[in-house]
Amino acid sequence: MQTFDLIVVGTGSAGQTVAQKARQAGKTVAIIDKLPFGGTCSQRGCDPKKVLVGAAEVVARATQMTDKGITSVPTIDWPALMAFKKTFTDPVPDNTVRKFDDLGLQSFHGIATFTSPNSLRVGQDEVQAKHIVIAAGARPQPLGIPGEDLLIDSTGFLELPQLPSEIVMVGGGYIAFEFAHIAARAGANVTILHKGMRPLEGFDADVVNLLVKAMEAIGVHIVLEANVIAVEQKSDELSVCYEQSGKTETLATRLVVHAAGRVADVAELALDKAGVDVGEKGVKVNGYLQSVSNPAVYACGDVADKGLPLTPLASYEGRIVADNILNGNKQTFMNDPVPTTVFTVPPLASIGLTEEQASQQGRQVNVLFQETTDWYSSRRTNEFISGFKTLVDKDTNQVVGAHILGSGSDELINLFTLAIKHRISAKALGDMLLAYPTHGSDLSYMLSED
Ligand SMILES: Cc1cc2nc3c(=O)[nH]c(=O)nc-3n(C[C@H](O)[C@H](O)[C@H](O)COP(=O)(O)OP(=O)(O)OC[C@H]3O[C@@H](n4cnc5c(N)ncnc54)[C@H](O)[C@@H]3O)c2cc1C
Numbered sequence: 001m002q003t004f005d006l007i008v009v010g011t012g013s014a015g016q017t018v019a020q021k022a023r024q025a026g027k028t029v030a031i032i033d034k035l036p037f038g039g040t041c042s043q044r045g046c047d048p049k050k051v052l053v054g055a056a057e058v059v060a061r062a063t064q065m066t067d068k069g070i071t072s073v074p075t076i077d078w079p080a081l082m083a084f085k086k087t088f089t090d091p092v093p094d095n096t097v098r099k100f101d102d103l104g105l106q107s108f109h110g111i112a113t114f115t116s117p118n119s120l121r122v123g124q125d126e127v128q129a130k131h132i133v134i135a136a137g138a139r140p141q142p143l144g145i146p147g148e149d150l151l152i153d154s155t156g157f158l159e160l161p162q163l164p165s166e167i168v169m170v171g172g173g174y175i176a177f178e179f180a181h182i183a184a185r186a187g188a189n190v191t192i193l194h195k196g197m198r199p200l201e202g203f204d205a206d207v208v209n210l211l212v213k214a215m216e217a218i219g220v221h222i223v224l225e226a227n228v229i230a231v232e233q234k235s236d237e238l239s240v241c242y243e244q245s246g247k248t249e250t251l252a253t254r255l256v257v258h259a260a261g262r263v264a265d266v267a268e269l270a271l272d273k274a275g276v277d278v279g280e281k282g283v284k285v286n287g288y289l290q291s292v293s294n295p296a297v298y299a300c301g302d303v304a305d306k307g308l309p310l311t312p313l314a315s316y317e318g319r320i321v322a323d324n325i326l327n328g329n330k331q332t333f334m335n336d337p338v339p340t341t342v343f344t345v346p347p348l349a350s351i352g353l354t355e356e357q358a359s360q361q362g363r364q365v366n367v368l369f370q371e372t373t374d375w376y377s378s379r380r381t382n383e384f385i386s387g388f389k390t391l392v393d394k395d396t397n398q399v400v401g402a403h404i405l406g407s408g409s410d411e412l413i414n415l416f417t418l419a420i421k422h423r424i425s426a427k428a429l430g431d432m433l434l435a436y437p438t439h440g441s442d443l444s445y446m447l448s449e450d
């Protein structure tokens, strides 16, 4: 049995943050991962996805500008794009190991399984520590349907050697929209089968409707209230079975992608051996991100039942856990609004309350919802669908929600984040002198004058 001050399970944004901070404070630290070191965001999530989005943007821009000075639309060479993507992802594991070695972290490669409240087994190794941090991330939620093994998940999509001509996305959230957009721009016929009444449920409904129009305009077929119940192999095609309005429908396709949500990756951890409680949304933690049932254990990132499963939160939660382990429980998780973007063209960016949430909370807000297709910033690139909705508190004049569909919204949302975080009033925000013509210079027109 090897003994450390701290053991971290997971080498993603959350786990690396904790391990690095603890090691820099002089603690002996072991870090474990069952997959190549580096976690989801850099190898199987945000970063490789955004490389593919970059190519889709080139096609989108050129398509929009056809007959407006652009004479030919480039096409995506999928294998070459994948080769470019690999230049980002392939070096990650070695670079991560080198970083761990330089820091003096002891790394273990294999599946970590608890053997007691403060010990784990990894392959042949037994390790124990005063504190254990679970930063094990998330995995696609099991669908429990016949033919489940015929679906590929997001990792499989990001590694496709060739792009099939027809693709079905099961689910209508972030992954479905981002991947459908990339695939459509690369020439595939894509259908999104979503079981809910509206897609991207966490986002503002009116602005999502605009994005749906933009997706349909590029040929993405979006089917709502379609609950996928089975997938079957039929010679060289796949048949997707779904229920809609009490009827069973089928759809023939070449590839089916799991985009139906992710759950905490706790299956192999044997949390019962450690007395760590886990619920539907992950490891149950208190405000210090400490297990509610085993004080030796903390959890952060996608695996923890706190906050949204997004990269900036994984790192933020990692910093809280490191601080609490090193200095005693003082830092608590602050449920502040977090900006998020669906990386389509145009992108959908959002922070804070939707109109629905504001109304549920009984907030008195000025709501401004507008399509901006005729604004200069959309017209100059011939962007045919764009718009926004902002919510400003009537009493405090603070922005409480911003939802933007349009080029540059993924950056513009950060200005709104700054204003919300530092309580800059809508009036002061609108009065700021920002470089022109930029997407930022549209900001003052996005705030109600009431
Ligand atoms: C396709 C995709 C696109 C995304 N795009 C974005 C985006 O654009 N922006 C954004 O903010 N977020 C995005 N996300 C979400 C983001 O990737 C995650 O929120 C973030 O990576 C979570 O980091 P983490 O450290 O909690 O977990 P991870 O990075 O998943 O790390 C957990 C690690 O734990 C390991 N592990 C699990 N169980 C064990 C075990 N028993 N033993 C040993 N090791 C184990 C796993 O192998 C994994 O490497 C995306 C996610 C996906 C899937």
Ligand SMILES: NC(=O)c1ccc[n+]([C@@H]2O[C@H](COP(=O)([O-])OP(=O)(O)OC[C@H]3O[C@@H](n4cnc5c(N)ncnc54)[C@H](O)[C@@H]3O)[C@@H](O)[C@H]2O)c1
Residues within 6 Å of the ligand: 143, 170, 171, 172, 173, 174, 175, 176, 178, 193, 194, 195, 196, 200, 201, 226, 227, 228, 229, 258, 259, 260, 261, 262, 308, 309, 310, 340, 341, 342, 343
């Ligand atoms: N840009 C980003 O920040 C980004 C991008 C990708 C993923 N992510 C993260 O990854 C997580 C997972 O993404 P996701 O898109 O898989 O999940 P999601 O939760 O965003 O959406 C999944 C949707 O699939 C639907 N669904 C579930 N089962 C279904 C079925 N059998 N048939 C039809 N529809 C079904 C659900 O109703 C749900 O709305 C996200 O919550 C997000 O945190 C973030």
